[in-house]
Amino acid sequence: MKKVLKIILATLLFIFIAIQFYQPALNVNKGQVYQTDFAKVYYVPTNVQRILQNACYDCHSNNTKDKWYANIQPMALLMKRHIDDGKAQLNFSEFGSLGSRRQISKVKGIANQIKNDEMPLASYKIMHSNAKLSKKQKKLMVNWMNKTADSLSTIN
Template sequence: MKKKFLYIVFVVFILIQLIPGGLPKVSFDNPDDLIINNKDIPEDVVTILRNSCYDCHSNESHYPWYANISPSSLLIARDINEGRAKLNFSNWENLSKIEKAGALDDISDAITVDEMPMAIYTLIHRNAALNNDEKEVIISWANEFSERLFE
């Protein structure tokens, strides 16, 4: 009985590998990228953005080995597609002024209420979790960067 159950689990596992994963494409050549086009962004901000945000909110995703195995691949594909659709730093310069202001306000709020980075992401990527100092760095940068758009 137990043997049969394990056998079924194994077959299901093999079968779900056939589901097309559709991992979003990765590109490291993004001429409209936020960091590339704004050299005055402080280094500590750049480090945090790359370390805690860019995996989902840019075209520069670094996929772990289990991104190629179902069912984890399906979750990763869904989250990164959603993340990029909401905010993609690789397309930053294509945003209008009001879209940038909206995104920066969203960033500051999402960090303040601990919605981002997502818990399921920092559970595995421990160094992507933000301590209070790092949160403050991002929040005050986002607010200042937004006001500078209107000067």
């Protein structure tokens, strides 16, 4: 029985070490600010931009701040999938390339998800304490996003 357990543990250790050689690129365009970035397309107050960067940009932009665990498999692979899914839903780096009605819809969606505590995800807030929004920050974000969506609606 001990021999079987040792073989199983050795096999698991080998697999764990072997998968460390696969390192997916999480976000290949780090640090680059696009002309289509949300903050380039709209005037975003500093306090709102700071919240976006702390609570949203890691998963919803091309500028992820990697943590130490981003280089350890299988965490790196899970993070890549999570970031790819997040950017497919909303990418602040490419926000300006969306049509105006889609932008309005996205801004309203941001407000609703923050208001309903759907974003930032609870799993993200565990490892990123600065992404935990206070009631005041949530109110600021929801009000600013709704005001922005309303002003965009009047333009179109």
